[in-house]
Amino acid sequence: MSLASQxxxxxxxxxLIGSALAGxxxxxxxxxxxxxxxxxxxxNITKDQHGRQTATWNPSxxxxxxxxxxxxxxxxxxxxxxxxxxxxxxxxKELLATSRLASTKVLAKAIAALPESQRPEVFLSGSAIGYxxxxxxxxxGEDAVPGFGFLAQLCERWEAAAEPAQAxxxxxxxxRTGLVISNRGGIGQMLDQLYRHALGARLGDGQQWQAYIxxxxxxxxxxxxxxxxxxxxxxxxxxxxxIRNADLHQFCRGxxxxxxxxxxxxFALKLLxxxxxxxxxxxxxxxxxxxxxxxxxxxxxxxxxxxEHEFGEK
Numbered sequence: 001m002s003l004a005s006q007x008x009x010x011x012x013x014x015x016l017i018g019s020a021l022a023g024x025x026x027x028x029x030x031x032x033x034x035x036x037x038x039x040x041x042x043x044n045i046t047k048d049q050h051g052r053q054t055a056t057w058n059p060s061x062x063x064x065x066x067x068x069x070x071x072x073x074x075x076x077x078x079x080x081x082x083x084x085x086x087x088x089x090x091x092x093k094e095l096l097a098t099s100r101l102a103s104t105k106v107l108a109k110a111i112a113a114l115p116e117s118q119r120p121e122v123f124l125s126g127s128a129i130g131y132x133x134x135x136x137x138x139x140x141g142e143d144a145v146p147g148f149g150f151l152a153q154l155c156e157r158w159e160a161a162a163e164p165a166q167a168x169x170x171x172x173x174x175x176r177t178g179l180v181i182s183n184r185g186g187i188g189q190m191l192d193q194l195y196r197h198a199l200g201a202r203l204g205d206g207q208q209w210q211a212y213i214x215x216x217x218x219x220x221x222x223x224x225x226x227x228x229x230x231x232x233x234x235x236x237x238x239x240x241x242x243i244r245n246a247d248l249h250q251f252c253r254g255x256x257x258x259x260x261x262x263x264x265x266x267f268a269l270k271l272l273x274x275x276x277x278x279x280x281x282x283x284x285x286x287x288x289x290x291x292x293x294x295x296x297x298x299x300x301x302x303x304x305x306x307x308e309h310e311f312g313e314k
Contacts, residue, residue, distance in 0.1 A: 013078030079103035131155035134282035141289035178238035182215035204266035206246025214306035
């Protein structure tokens with residue numbers, strides 16, 4: 001297969017998931033082009049030290065050269081400043097919002113501005129399970145109502161920012177990403193380090209539900225929906241069995257052979273403000289209804305399975 005005939009995936013935001021997806025796409029015979037930020041985007045397509053195509057853009061200034069995205073089969077946007085662990089000051093919350101909304105808006109408008117023949121078949125535009133807020137024990141499929149709070153409102157705006165691409169006839173999908181278990185980074189690596197040093201703790205009473213997914217299932221699910229022409233809209237990118245925080249803590253105590261059941265009191269977590277309430281104490285019993293109904297097969301059905309795959313057997 002010549003390079004010219006290879007399908008092209010453009011990725012904005014080469015973090016944990018974006019990097020893994022890029023490697024998976026290349027293994028499947030696709031070209032990958034990474035969009036990198038620059039104060040002066042020039043529209044040139046170059047190659048990095050690994051031979052991967054790169055191009056520049058400036059989403060905060062609304063600048064992108066249409067030539068760098070024209071003709072791509074798929075475009076995936078994972079841009080966004082890290083939700084944790086920095087405190088949610090007013091300036092931090094502004095960054096969390098603008099880093100997501102600006103990138104999505106720029107790409108969606110650029111896609112719509114392309115001639116129809118050069119638009120991608122699918123635009124994968126990020127979101128997160130923060131969309132649901134905290135809803136106690138309620139099972140949360142994709143048809144559940146959005147919740148309340150900063151993250152829920154941000155996720156609603158984030159998904160809405162992709163509307164210009166959808167209005168132009170492009171299939172738009174939104175991965176509502178759960179907590180990703182990976183030894184490469186993210187929340188999984190953070191928890192692994194905490195428990196390895198006997199610093200992991202149950203959060204409050206531990207009755208809040210948390211929805212995780214292994215990195216390999218996250219990438220496989222994205223690849224699944226990118227290649228399903230009938231798949232449109234949001235999908236919960238989580239494993240089929242959410243877990244209560246107390247049960248996760250109990251599992252990790254056994255996995256890392258910890259003797260003492262540490263507890264982070266609820267009042268202390270609330271001192272962290274919205275971040276404590278919406279990240280650490282929120283109950284999100286999210287299930288991947290859309291993925292399961294579409295025939296996607298998970299490799300890691302449960303959090304313990306995902307943990308053992310990523311961090312090895314005890």
